[in-house]
Amino acid sequence: MRAFTACLGSETNTFSPILCGRDAFEGNFYAPPGEHPDHPTLYSGPMMALRRRKKEGGSWDVVEGLSTFATTGGIVTRAVYEEYRDAILGQLRAAMPVDFVALGLHGAMVADGYEDCEGDLLRRVREIVGPKVKVGAELDLHCNLTTAMVEYADVLVPYKESPHIDVMERGEELVQILADAALGRTKPVMSVFDCRMVTSSPTTREPMKSYVARMKALEGKDGVLSVSLVHCFGFNDVPEMGYKVLVVTDDRKAEGDTLARRLGHEIYRMRRDIGMAFLTIDEAIDRALAAPKGPVVLADGADNAGGGAASDSTWFVRALQKRGVRDACVGPLWDPIAVRMCFAAGEGGVFQLRFGAKMNANSGEPIDAQVKVTRLVKDAWQTFGEARDPIGDAAAIEVDGIAIVLNSARDQAFGLDLFTNLGIDPTTKKIVVVKSHNHFFAAFSKIATEVHRTTAPGPLSLEYSKVPYKRLKRPIWPLDPDPLGLD
Numbered sequence: 227m228r229a230f231t232a233c234l235g236s237e238t239n240t241f242s243p244i245l246c247g248r249d250a251f252e253g254n255f256y257a258p259p260g261e262h263p264d265h266p267t268l269y270s271g272p273m274m275a276l277r278r279r280k281k282e283g284g285s286w287d288v289v290e291g292l293s294t295f296a297t298t299g300g301i302v303t304r305a306v307y308e309e310y311r312d313a314i315l316g317q318l319r320a321a322m323p324v325d326f327v328a329l330g331l332h333g334a335m336v337a338d339g340y341e342d343c344e345g346d347l348l349r350r351v352r353e354i355v356g357p358k359v360k361v362g363a364e365l366d367l368h369c370n371l372t373t374a375m376v377e378y379a380d381v382l383v384p385y386k387e388s389p390h391i392d393v394m395e396r397g398e399e400l401v402q403i404l405a406d407a408a409l410g411r412t413k414p415v416m417s418v419f420d421c422r423m424v425t426s427s428p429t430t431r432e433p434m435k436s437y438v439a440r441m442k443a444l445e446g447k448d449g450v451l452s453v454s455l456v457h458c459f460g461f462n463d464v465p466e467m468g469y470k471v472l473v474v475t476d477d478r479k480a481e482g483d484t485l486a487r488r489l490g491h492e493i494y495r496m497r498r499d500i501g502m503a504f505l506t507i508d509e510a511i512d513r514a515l516a517a518p519k520g521p522v523v524l525a526d527g528a529d530n531a532g533g534g535a536a537s538d539s540t541w542f543v544r545a546l547q548k549r550g551v552r553d554a555c556v557g558p559l560w561d562p563i564a565v566r567m568c569f570a571a572g573e574g575g576v577f578q579l580r581f582g583a584k585m586n587a588n589s590g591e592p593i594d595a596q597v598k599v600t601r602l603v604k605d606a607w608q609t610f611g612e613a614r615d616p617i618g619d620a621a622a623i624e625v626d627g628i629a630i631v632l633n634s635a636r637d638q639a640f641g642l643d644l645f646t647n648l649g650i651d652p653t654t655k656k657i658v659v660v661k662s663h664n665h666f667f668a669a670f671s672k673i674a675t676e677v678h679r680t681t682a683p684g685p686l687s688l689e690y691s692k693v694p695y696k697r698l699k700r701p702i703w704p705l706d707p708d709p710l711g712l713d
């Protein structure tokens with residue numbers, strides 16, 4: 227069995243001020259063909275699954291192409307997208323003939339001139355391999371599943387969990403389905419139901435937790451190969467954005483369509499119960515200070531780099547300073563210039579630093595303070611599930627008793643080692659502020675006595691009814707009250 231694999235991704239917030247060029251990819255994750263490290267990364271589920279099979283023996287022949295992905299940001303520049311896309315297509319051409327192609331993609335990447343990068347890439351892959359070779363991709367659950375993606379792929383497998391703790395599991399699933407199909411054991415066909423809704427719904431809570439369990443229970447019988455719910459990316463202003471149910475069956479299109487519709491109606495009826503509640507920063511600090519015991523974890527979701535925000539806002543740090551809270555840590559705060567100053571000062575250095583709030587008015591005002599550099603780490607990283615996620619060079623500083631992680635490669639908070647690798651123990655703090663919307667939850671909920679999500683100024687207001695969409699197809703809830711007419 228000969229397979230080709232590669233990874234390319236960015237989650238595009240079309241409202242973000244952060245242009246996504248070469249630095250956004252190469253500064254985040256970039257591995258030339260064959261040089262992907264041994265540890266899994268966010269989009270390398272299929273590559274890891276193929277490596278595992280090859281290692282375990284059998285007649286596996288795996289060709290690895292380019293792997294690169296950027297932290298969520300604004301629109302990807304045309305030159306960079308075309309260069310990476312064409313590199314992968316060239317590597318595939320050179321690898322031919324193959325039995326199947328298994329890509330690791332995001333599914334919500336927009337480049338200048340390309341509203342649906344993954345649809346474009348899959349179409350070109352199909353042109354190279356022809357109609358018989360099986361083509362599939364693992365997708366982020368926040369993808370915007372388009373007609374083109376479904377048309378040109380045989381099978382797509384999005385993550386089921388948010389936070390995304392199942393990247394490797396889904397990669398294994400994708401490779402298994404593709405391998406079976408390539409051997410002629412199955413004939414995967416996809417059914418999609420468009421739920422005409424947008425929200426944000428973690429799967430760690432009910433009723434989503436049970437919904438995911440119901441989807442999983444349907445798999446592996448009655449010809450059902452895979453069932454997923456696409457949660458879409460609500461800051462991606464493209465026509466086909468929205469929640470969708472995707473069912474992959476073994477050549478049972480009609481049954482797949484019926485199942486997708488049933489599950490789609492089910493989630494649509496739950497749409498008002500699956501979102502999240504938010505506090506203001508001051509309300510969140512009040513709750514944390516009133517808690518008998520820490521650490522209380524407060525999520526600054528409006529400044530979530532994972533959603534395309536700058537991750538450099540100072541609203542939280544300022545509020546903590548103003549209220550005299552000393553026993554707190556905050557991270558990651560993106561400020562490459564401040565990081566350089568900290569490296570110049572060295573560990574133990576005490577100096578006057580201006581940091582934060584460089585990207586736009588939503589970030590607030592920069593902070594000018596006497597800081598102490600407590601730890602410096604070159605090429606720092608944090609873990610996200612089994613994956614290792616780079617955060618660039620990082621500096622831990624202390625200001626007014628608040629420990630802050632400054633970093634040079636924009637990223638959101640995923641793992642506790644965001645702090646511990648920088649010598650900060652979040653378990654000993656009363657308040658832990660994480661710049662993340664939801665992905666922090668898997669790791670941080672384990673140490674938290676309470677978790678509160680906040681809303682603050684920023685490009686991710688999280689009130690979808692107020693997002694100024696121009697390209698999105700209507701009607702869609704909550705912009706329109708009942709698009710499916712089921713109320």
Ligand SMILES: [Zn+2]
Pocket residue numbers: 366367368390
């Ligand atoms: Zn996601």
